[in-house]
Amino acid sequence: MYRAAPRLLRSALSRTVSSRGAGRGALYEDVTEIIGNTPCVKLSEKLCPPGTTVFAKCEFLNPLSSVKDRLALAVIEEAEASGKLKPGDTVIEATSGNTGIAVAMVCAQRGYKCVICMAEQFSVERRRLMRMLGAKVVLTPKAGKGFGMVKKAEELAEKHGWFLCHQFETEANWKFHNVTTGPEILADFEGKRLDYWVTGYGTGGTFHGAGKAIKAARPDVKIVLAEPEDAGLLASGVPTEHKPDGSPSASHPAFSAHPIQGWTPDFIPKVLHDAPMDMLLHELVPVPGAGAIATAQSLAAKEGLLTGISGGGTMWAALETAKKAPEGSVILAMLPDTGERYLSTPLFSDIPADMSEEELALAESTPSYQLLPGKEPVLAAA
Template sequence: MGRRFDNILGTVGHTPVVRINRLAPPGIELFVKLESFNPMGSVKDRLALGVIEDAERRGQLKPGQTVIEATSGNTGIGLAMVCAQKGYPLVVTMAENFSVERRRMMRFLGARVVLTPAAEKGSGMLAKAVELAARHGWFLCRQFENEANAEFHSRTTAVEIVEDFADVGLDCWVTGFGTGGTLKGVARVLREQSPATRIVVCEPDNSPLLGSGLRQSRAADGAPAASHPSFRPHLMQGWTPDFISGLTEEAVNEGLIDEVVPVSGDEALRLSRELACREGIFCGITAGATLAGGLQLARRSPPGTRILCMLPDTGERYLSTPLFADIETEMTAQELEISRSTPGYRFDRPSSAPPAPAAPAVAATPGAEAFLTELLSDPDRPVVMFALEWCEFCWSLRKLFARLALDYHSVDLDSARFQRNSEGTAIRAALSDRTGCVTIPQVFIGGDFVGGCTEVFDEFGSGRLQQRLQDAGVAFDSSVSVDPYSLLPAWLHPRS
């Protein structure tokens, strides 16, 4: 904190340990390590940096080579950050049932996301990554068995924990497992440097892979040969894929686990929300699940017991999951009651805000008329949209044009380019004189006025827009099928 870094990768690690106050049983010192403080919001930033830098040192990853990995999301987000900074293309494979926020974050960071059928589970997305790596010569991270994953945690996460509790000692360390990197990497250091610390591992109660005592079948290369027989789908994204990873199995075989605690999905959801509402800690479902395991342990521990729980990530990548199912987007009854407790600024009353002062009228100028004439007769720019940078209707049209892979020219009338001498306002006045329409956006194809957002949407639905584009010789993806009104923000949707 407060230091200068050469690039974003220098900010990975050194996450804070925070005491839990209102949720902890009396007499128990309960702490959490907030891995959401990593730059991309999860513990998997450590894994991503460790695996890539190890591959670079070993010469396994060449400059410009594509990186590929199977991920439930957080590893892919971390890898996308590392690859963006270092200049490697990234492809991730991910089962379709993981949250859409994760896909969008990875794509925003420049990665390509290949989805696999949910029915194929985690082993399906892993097999797809192996298949693609072999076919294209890409570097496969192998996070589930790559020792560099565990080693990075031994050098960073474990050292941080030992240092943070050096003066008081730590009785129990609680974690989940997914790749097994955090588990193995931290546990072996605690065994050596803090042998009195019990290592407790949590897993879903309806999917007890470790608790079952059944071994994982493996192929010759050590990868899982099939789904574990005890696996069942569960709520904890990032916890417990449908196999026991190689790193987790090594932790078991080395005797690094003292206890396995089953956790229910309902408890995971409840405690994620409780952490937010009662402790001000915003985290994901697996964090709530780990805390649930820690609280089970706390309730049967003697006073003075000191427990640390790993909280793997932040809550923002769970917005489309059951974690937020009960969180309203519109005002609740209580919120409406608060609104109605004072007379102004309400949806059920006329506006009480003073009217904004009218802007001085700007008429169309000869320069604006000439600009329109030249632009709308330009054969190299057959599709023109007059827009406003902030306008939600304009952005909805941009989404449709992007789906169609349509090349168009956007004239953003409120942009800095058109602010000099009210040029944008003059062009808008010239547009209104020409089309009789005062609203924005306005779309032209081949010099002909099509209309605004809803007119373009309706023409797309009827097929008329596609015909206009063909007649004007404009290339576009004619296979696209979408309800264009679904591209509007919910609060603008006329059919909701």
Template sequence: MTRYASILETIGRTPLVRLARLAPPDVNVHVKVEAFNPMGSVKDRMALAVIEAAERSGVLRPGQTVIEATSGNTGIGLAMVCARKGYPLVVTMAESFSLERRRLLRFLGARVVLTPASEKGSGMLAKAIELAEAHGYFLCRQFENEANAEVHSRTTAREILDDFQGEPIHAWVTGFGTGGTLRGVSRVLKAADPRIRIVVAEPDNAPLLGSGEAQPAGASHPRFRPHLMQGWSPDFISPLTQQAVAAGMVDEIVPVAGEEALRLARELARKEGIFVGISAGATLAAALEVARRAPAGSHIVCMLPDTGERYQSTPLFEGIGDEMNEEELALSRSTPGCRFDVPAPRPAAAMSRAVEPADTGRDAEAERRLEEYLAQAPVVMFALAWCEFCWAARKLFARLGVDYLSVDLDSPDYQADDMGVRLRPVLARRTGAPTIPQIFIAGEPLGGCGELFDAWRDGSLGRRLAACGVAYDAEAIIDTELLLPAWLHPRSTTA
């Protein structure tokens, strides 16, 4: 194991893995698994390179806001780099890209400005330029920034050559988005061995390169159509891609259908145990096409740009259910325990002991503490930090802007003298229920999460809050069902 001074030092040196079940038996197809980068994509390399190049040149000042247009992976990489280095980050992104990417960016501290899907990639780029000029932000310009290509020449390409240690490589297969990976890797591989074929994959319904048509200045490419491969082929051919093509680096262009990209991403997971996104499935589709025509014993290297985790709201996960299917349900029913279609056996006398421990008497200290907590705030919730029903109640209070005291019985503050445990039967006697959470308003019990939601829906919660002077958003429109954990939605015995 190696110790690192920064997460940024872990970028690169990703594994090259030989496929065992998907490739032709007489051809060696190796995949470069870029999901091993710290934020799960090849764009981590470029994000660090662009920021450090700007720091060296002085165009990025300490504390200056960074901005970039991105389908997600570049932004996620930049968010990691900017978080570590202390730069605020703004990302512009077309609204059509996956929800997971937006949430990851915001989780990392970035601000995300969405642009209309109808404006395509060029629209989000135009918005980034506009914001940079208006607010003095540093614009990364990933589609033309030489640091994007340079980092792949210095790292990705060298890693591939080092892994083969002089063995001949028949072909290297990649998609293109910014063109940085394509330009940076191809020039090093070609310099090392001009016989290495550089194969570029692109969507079959958006043949920007395959059409041979030039990129119009300042406009979308006429052959662009929306496609499934996020991060691949924006609606224009980037300057870095154009430079690679003009330098004669591209030997072949392979069109890939969206459904084939989805199929192979799933097959990689189920047959090779490699979890990737749609663009990786598309690149593999092209690599397998090359492999079918390659001489026996050939080595083919395929780029897998990112992880599959940020595609859960896309068609890649269509048909992947949250509930048990018939086969799983039959397996559940094959043994008697822990089933949803039969009630669980009731432990003998367990509930009575939970409400009133036998022969222990009343805990005067716990009762006194309960009264102290109720006196500290008009709204008090006795909760458990790990409980999803407590989380749901907290979400409603947050949406309403209600200040409340949370007494988290399982937190370290209540472990002294076992007070968190001792308060449970005291609460149960006061409320008549052993469950958590228990919510009090003006010292009077309201109930748990379900009762809280019912009180909001029937208006009684608002009246009780107003009566004790607690401010809340009376105009809020909240579907409380959406605040509950997903597994709680009505469950049938056949789903």
């Protein structure tokens, strides 16, 4: 896998592997202290187009398995510092799942009550994870889309006096990526080639914040932003109208349902709207839902990288970028979350729970401990 890598890169990779067993050299006060510092992992030639090098930044190695751990910590810490959030308060947010899971984690650790509003179409396992973390989950009708769950969270926050995270509007979102995600990438690629950085968007915080940090230090890096082909909000050129607090005033007319959970709600978030597009954006890539799913499946089966549909979508855009990139180009793609968030979604629809014919044949190929359909279980062979 490493033979085609530059000598400097091979040396760096060897040093990383040789540090196994050394520990982190630190002890942590709580789970929030291990958010961030996620690794960048090189893809093999099984997926990477010839003549290029593609890396994945594995955000699923955050403690609650997604990039949204960063956002949740940023919002809660900013609210505590400003006095908006006090002991005994309730935190509420609207989310497709990952932000809610992350907010529930931070609330559990800090002792806040937590309420999450989520549209009914998002995966069931996300609801159960949030409830496992102590949150209350209020479902909203699928027909209301993302706008509906945001509106419900606003109503509940106003009625009960709860702290609303405003993940789509708060500057704390992109600013945290500006001082963590971006600098991590710069540190990992210090002295090394990096030509393209590829990301999708949910709130736009990663693109806005990390993008600013990367461009400030390495203006030669080209930033590629991906969005669903079925919901080309940015591609449409039609802006979202925002209310005075930054929240959307209506659902976007270019939105249609897409399978890339966590990406592109039915409005352009203020965090993304406020990003300096002229400075950051090199190319906007529409990603087909089927391509995102197939790429996530390939990452798992061929690279051992278990990411969700959004990670598959980002990597699809990265691999398409690699096909067009000059010889020797190095591309980094964000993998926002883990594939385990998608067990009840199309990502796993072709993955059977029962043994296939080939697996049954393997089971029968030796005499002991057979569990075959329509037959009595066999334990130790006589």
